[in-house]
Amino acid sequence: MTDRRITLLFAGITSLTLLTLVFIIGYVMINGLPGLTLEFLIESPREMGRAGGVLPAIVGTVLLTAIALIIAAPVGILTAVYLTEYTRDSWLPRIVRFGTESLAGIPSIIFGLFGFLFFVIYLDLGWSILSGALTLSVMILPTIVRTSEEAIRAVPDAYREVSFALGSTRWQTVTTVVLPSAKPGIATGIMLAMGRAIGETAAVIFTAGSSLRLPRSLLDPTRTLPVHFYILAREGISLENAYRTASVLILLILAINIAAYTIMDRLAKKEG
Amino acid sequence: MIEVIPEPMGDIETVKAKDSAERNNNRIPERGSAVKIQVRDFSFFYGDHQALRNINLEIKRNQLFTIMGPSGSGKTTFLRAINRLGDLIPNTRHKGSIRIDGVDVYDSGIDITELRRNAGMVFALPVPLPMSIFDNVAYGLRMQGTRNRKKLEEIVEKALQDAILWDEVKDRLSDNASRLSGGQLQRLSIARVLALEPEIILLDEPTSGLDPISTFKIEELLWKLIDRYTVIMVTHNPLQAARIDSDTAFFLTGEVVETGSAYDIFTRPKDKRTEDYVSGKFG
Numbered sequence: 001m002t003d004r005r006i007t008l009l010f011a012g013i014t015s016l017t018l019l020t021l022v023f024i025i026g027y028v029m030i031n032g033l034p035g036l037t038l039e040f041l042i043e044s045p046r047e048m049g050r051a052g053g054v055l056p057a058i059v060g061t062v063l064l065t066a067i068a069l070i071i072a073a074p075v076g077i078l079t080a081v082y083l084t085e086y087t088r089d090s091w092l093p094r095i096v097r098f099g100t101e102s103l104a105g106i107p108s109i110i111f112g113l114f115g116f117l118f119f120v121i122y123l124d125l126g127w128s129i130l131s132g133a134l135t136l137s138v139m140i141l142p143t144i145v146r147t148s149e150e151a152i153r154a155v156p157d158a159y160r161e162v163s164f165a166l167g168s169t170r171w172q173t174v175t176t177v178v179l180p181s182a183k184p185g186i187a188t189g190i191m192l193a194m195g196r197a198i199g200e201t202a203a204v205i206f207t208a209g210s211s212l213r214l215p216r217s218l219l220d221p222t223r224t225l226p227v228h229f230y231i232l233a234r235e236g237i238s239l240e241n242a243y244r245t246a247s248v249l250i251l252l253i254l255a256i257n258i259a260a261y262t263i264m265d266r267l268a269k270k271e272g
Numbered sequence: 273m274i275e276v277i278p279e280p281m282g283d284i285e286t287v288k289a290k291d292s293a294e295r296n297n298n299r300i301p302e303r304g305s306a307v308k309i310q311v312r313d314f315s316f317f318y319g320d321h322q323a324l325r326n327i328n329l330e331i332k333r334n335q336l337f338t339i340m341g342p343s344g345s346g347k348t349t350f351l352r353a354i355n356r357l358g359d360l361i362p363n364t365r366h367k368g369s370i371r372i373d374g375v376d377v378y379d380s381g382i383d384i385t386e387l388r389r390n391a392g393m394v395f396a397l398p399v400p401l402p403m404s405i406f407d408n409v410a411y412g413l414r415m416q417g418t419r420n421r422k423k424l425e426e427i428v429e430k431a432l433q434d435a436i437l438w439d440e441v442k443d444r445l446s447d448n449a450s451r452l453s454g455g456q457l458q459r460l461s462i463a464r465v466l467a468l469e470p471e472i473i474l475l476d477e478p479t480s481g482l483d484p485i486s487t488f489k490i491e492e493l494l495w496k497l498i499d500r501y502t503v504i505m506v507t508h509n510p511l512q513a514a515r516i517d518s519d520t521a522f523f524l525t526g527e528v529v530e531t532g533s534a535y536d537i538f539t540r541p542k543d544k545r546t547e548d549y550v551s552g553k554f555g
Contacts, residue, residue: 159399159401160360161360161395161399162395162399162461163411163415164357164360164388165355165357165392165395166388166389166411166412166464166465166468167385167412167415167416167468168412168415169415172415176414177401180402180403
């Protein structure tokens with residue numbers, strides 16, 4: 001085949017991928033956006049979600065995801081630093097890597113079950129934002145460790161050598177040279193992990209519950225946007241509101257992504 | 273302080289003549305007398321592979337010492353043994369001793385960060401740390417704990433002047449260092465080391481990636497540095513060793529084949545292998 005034909009073939013396959021994506025998002029948006037009003041965003045649901053809005057679910061989703069990231073990101077990044085900078089070429093990173101890869105492949109409902117048994121019942125945190133966030137943090141931890149590790153490994157050894165040769169300690173080298181260089185890769189990993197956490201349903205029903213009320217503390221139960229439209233659709237309460245909720249979730253993810261990349265761009269430019 | 277020569281071009285002989293005139297000024301009376309680095313029966317291993325075999329060398333204070341040899345002869349390994357950068361590679365070990373002012377660098381009581389500040393290293397490939405020009409030069413000092421901005425500015429300016437880079441970068445110190453050219457980057461690497469006011473400077477093929485003019489600037493700089501430092505330079509290029517014309521050791525397959533002044537090594541090599549190398553039969 002000529003290069004031209006191969007280019008066309010690849011372009012065709014790529015547009016297929018793109019079309020699927022556009023179709024799914026478009027379908028949800030066409031069904032969800034028309035009825036999407038400001039009231040829907042700032043009101044609490046009434047009649048089990050048949051009427052009213054989704055404010056508590058937005059709050060629940062944001063809180064759950066944010067807390068999960070606040071717990072998992074530092075732990076994950078420090079684990080990656082330990083594995084790459086402190087235990088190179090030993091058996092430990094290999095075992096941890098095998099463990100994290102296995103964990104990444106486990107269905108989320110297993111994490112839900114674990115979270116239910118451990119956080120909700122054993123630690124007696126009940127169905128709560130805290131239980132849900134802890135469960136999600138366990139779930140996304142492997143993603144963060146793995147991507148951070150890749151990003152840190154990609155930092156040229158020459159940087160480390162220069163830093164050591166100028167009399168810095170290993171920790172100084174990590175904080176002043178390695179992590180700043182690995183920052184874009186680590187940030188991408190955290191965004192991926194956030195995407196996984198924000199759309200999670202199964203693990204959240206088990207651990208954060210499905211309360212419709214606006215949470216007053218981290219020990220209150222809550223309902224996230226995916227759980228909300230799952231219940232709306234499955235129990236036949238309101239398909240229209242299910243689509244609206246789904247559109248809100250997509251817009252929320254879009255907004256967070258745009259915000260994150262804008263911030264990263266600004267930071268990168270500032271450092272020139 | 274070393275003055276900046278406004279016109280960097282000029283032939284090596286005049287630079288050296290000027291330099292030896294300075295030497296006669298008796299500014300540093302102990303030059304060339306006291307032994308700064310003494311290497312005794314030193315061997316170095318990467319796992320089962322022996323990279324250095326019973327090296328014996330003496331390098332005098334405020335001397336420019338050249339180590340030449342082909343790739344794989346152990347020159348870089350030796351240089352990295354002096355500041356213990358070789359330690360960073362797992363499964364390495366050594367035998368024998370390297371003493372700086374009588375103290376073995378492999379002594380258990382040695383502060384390695386202090387050792388590395390005292391024996392600063394310039395690498396073959398000039399790597400800018402991912403930060404500004406100023407921050408690159410101030411890096412070692414900051415890691416040492418110097419926070420005083422005014423003091424940092426003073427030392428950075430002096431180091432850049434001594435590395436003959438100040439005039440080219442003084443107006444853009446906050447630019448990212450990666451924007452410098454290869455030759456400028458190598459002088460930045462030297463400034464980065466000078467800022468720490470070491471006693472010894474180790475240069476690992478500092479000109480291997482540079483054009484002739486940049487190479488000349490670095491070589492010229494070496495002769496100025498020995499006013500205050502003991503300088504060891506590694507090169508795989510016999511022509512460069514001849515041009516620099518300092519005391520020289522010829523390394524081959526992890527051994528020191530011959531030491532002496534470059535003049536003697538190039539005109540009256542004692543060993544057949546040295547003769548083959550300097551006459552360009554291999555390398």
